[in-house]
Amino acid sequence: PEPPLTKHIIMLPFMAQGHLIPFLELAHHILNHNPTFTITIVNTPLNIHYLRSATANHRSPPTQLHLKPLPFNSSDHHLPPNSENTDGLPLTQIIKLFHASAALELPFRKFIHDVVVSEKRNNVCIVSDIFMGWANDVAKSFNIFNYSFSTGGAYGTAAYCSIWLNLPHRRLTGGTHDEFWVPGFPESSRFTITQLHQFLRAADGKDEWSRFFQVQISLSLKSNGWLCNTVEEIEPLGLEVLRNYIKLPVWCIGPLIPFKMLKKNLGSDTGVIGPRSGKQPGIRPEQCIEWLDSHATGSVIYISFGSQNTIGESQMMELAKGLEESKRPFIWVIRPPIGFDLQGDFRPEWLPNGFKDRVGKQGLVVHNWAPQLEILCHRATGAFLSHCGWNSVMESLSQGVPIIGWPMAAEQGYNAKMLVEEMGVCEVLTRGVHSRITKEEVSRVINVVLDKSEGGKGEDMRKKASKLGDLIRASVEDNKGSSYRAMDEFLASAISGF
Numbered sequence: 001p002e003p004p005l006t007k008h009i010i011m012l013p014f015m016a017q018g019h020l021i022p023f024l025e026l027a028h029h030i031l032n033h034n035p036t037f038t039i040t041i042v043n044t045p046l047n048i049h050y051l052r053s054a055t056a057n058h059r060s061p062p063t064q065l066h067l068k069p070l071p072f073n074s075s076d077h078h079l080p081p082n083s084e085n086t087d088g089l090p091l092t093q094i095i096k097l098f099h100a101s102a103a104l105e106l107p108f109r110k111f112i113h114d115v116v117v118s119e120k121r122n123n124v125c126i127v128s129d130i131f132m133g134w135a136n137d138v139a140k141s142f143n144i145f146n147y148s149f150s151t152g153g154a155y156g157t158a159a160y161c162s163i164w165l166n167l168p169h170r171r172l173t174g175g176t177h178d179e180f181w182v183p184g185f186p187e188s189s190r191f192t193i194t195q196l197h198q199f200l201r202a203a204d205g206k207d208e209w210s211r212f213f214q215v216q217i218s219l220s221l222k223s224n225g226w227l228c229n230t231v232e233e234i235e236p237l238g239l240e241v242l243r244n245y246i247k248l249p250v251w252c253i254g255p256l257i258p259f260k261m262l263k264k265n266l267g268s269d270t271g272v273i274g275p276r277s278g279k280q281p282g283i284r285p286e287q288c289i290e291w292l293d294s295h296a297t298g299s300v301i302y303i304s305f306g307s308q309n310t311i312g313e314s315q316m317m318e319l320a321k322g323l324e325e326s327k328r329p330f331i332w333v334i335r336p337p338i339g340f341d342l343q344g345d346f347r348p349e350w351l352p353n354g355f356k357d358r359v360g361k362q363g364l365v366v367h368n369w370a371p372q373l374e375i376l377c378h379r380a381t382g383a384f385l386s387h388c389g390w391n392s393v394m395e396s397l398s399q400g401v402p403i404i405g406w407p408m409a410a411e412q413g414y415n416a417k418m419l420v421e422e423m424g425v426c427e428v429l430t431r432g433v434h435s436r437i438t439k440e441e442v443s444r445v446i447n448v449v450l451d452k453s454e455g456g457k458g459e460d461m462r463k464k465a466s467k468l469g470d471l472i473r474a475s476v477e478d479n480k481g482s483s484y485r486a487m488d489e490f491l492a493s494a495i496s497g498f
């Protein structure tokens with residue numbers, strides 16, 4: 001008799017590091033949970049190359065995980081050659097990449113057709129990024145299930161979806177000029193226009209950003225359920241709003257972080273896990289860990305703005321001066337400031353004269369890409385100055401590290417809002433790339449958050465972050481944890497559609 005066909009999940013991430021990383025981790029988590037599945041991640045050739053390098057160093061890459069490149073030529077979409085990922089693209093070009101992603105529909109459809117023909121319809125389902133909503137149409141035409149995966153958290157995703165689908169923003173009567181209401185949220189959780197990214201502030205439903213997000217999010221609402229990289233216990237308000245708003249099953253299967261980093265006790269050194277994104281770090285992870293080993297527990301501030309953001313030139317200067325003034329040890333991931341080629345060389349004049357020499361042992365300046373998870377998992381790291389991208393947030397909270405917020409784009413402003421208002425683990429330093437910051441403010445905020453005095457604000461944030469870390473790590477416990485059980489339920493749903 002023929003061996004039974006394995007159940008095949010085909011994954012379609014959006015073309016950004018902050019999406020590829022959690023999708024790849026989701027594949028690992030599923031196979032860890034149930035090794036009888038087969039998973040294929042499809043994407044453009046460059047992103048498949050990234051994923052291949054990220055899996056190559058894995059000690060035992062699962063044989064059930066396949067990577068499939070789909071043809072894509074960025075030059076066809078008025079983008080520079082080989083622009084297949086948001087990293088390295090300025091904001092004006094990123095919107096072109098968003099629209100260009102729809103060109104994957106045809107080759108994706110052909111791939112699904114081939115798989116369905118060779119493996120029988122009832123053995124295949126799709127997990128697609130909420131930015132690739134058209135995958136739902138593909139699934140419907142083959143009569144297979146499609147699940148949407150939002151790589152954001154529940155609160156941020158709910159706010160993001162609701163804001164895009166309810167343009168223009170409705171100002172609150174009786175509120176300040178700046179305040180508006182986000183349908184689905186209680187009236188008491190007011191949002192402000194300044195929390196929005198510049199393209200959302202100007203969005204009216206007709207601009208190129210709205211045209212992309214409104215269509216893709218609406219299509220994603222037609223799927224068989226949503227997966228969310230969060231934990232049931234940490235975002236009660238966000239999940240309530242999200243579930244009411246999208247009216248689909250939502251499974252919280254986070255944190256999408258290697259189990260090795262979750263099973264360790266808080267504060268212990270976890271060592272190196274290897275590349276997660278296929279991008280070359282600007283420093284050897286071992287070197288980073290060695291540097292961290294020489295510092296006291298909870299003393300170091302880690303600064304990074306994710307995979308695609310950078311800050312303004314004058315902001316960079318003030319941040320450098322503020323770090324120096326704070327006298328706290330730091331690891332800073334730097335890239336050329338906004339308006340310059342992100343892939344280009346870093347010019348010394350972007351930092352204060354003699355900065356690197358002066359900070360010497362105090363700071364580790366890393367170019368472009370750092371082994372972030374290893375840094376956050378180290379006992380010496382005491383705070384994270386972050387753009388509040390959701391992966392960064394989950395990585396930080398899972399280790400009990402409080403956050404200094406500097407939200408930039410996407411749903412980062414709402415993530416920061418929730419971290420402050422709902423969780424109490426964040427102090428916002430500033431927003432965006434055009435704001436004016438001063439070295440005094442930088443140094444003040446860093447000192448508040450790293451301060452260890454009994455009864456102080458830093459202590460309070462650390463305690464709250466530590467409690468969230470406990471909840472997050474408990475969620476993956478076999479059989480008992482909420483994320484473990486949610487994964488069970490999601491896979492049961494997927495199997496029922498086969």
Ligand code: UDP
Nearest residue numbers: 018306307308333369370372389390391392
């Ligand atoms: N990342 C990293 N090293 C860096 C910058 C980012 O490893 O120097 C990883 C980070 O750990 C996270 C992802 O890239 O997993 C960034 O995702 P996030 O959602 O935080 O931000 P985005 O890049 O999507 O804005």
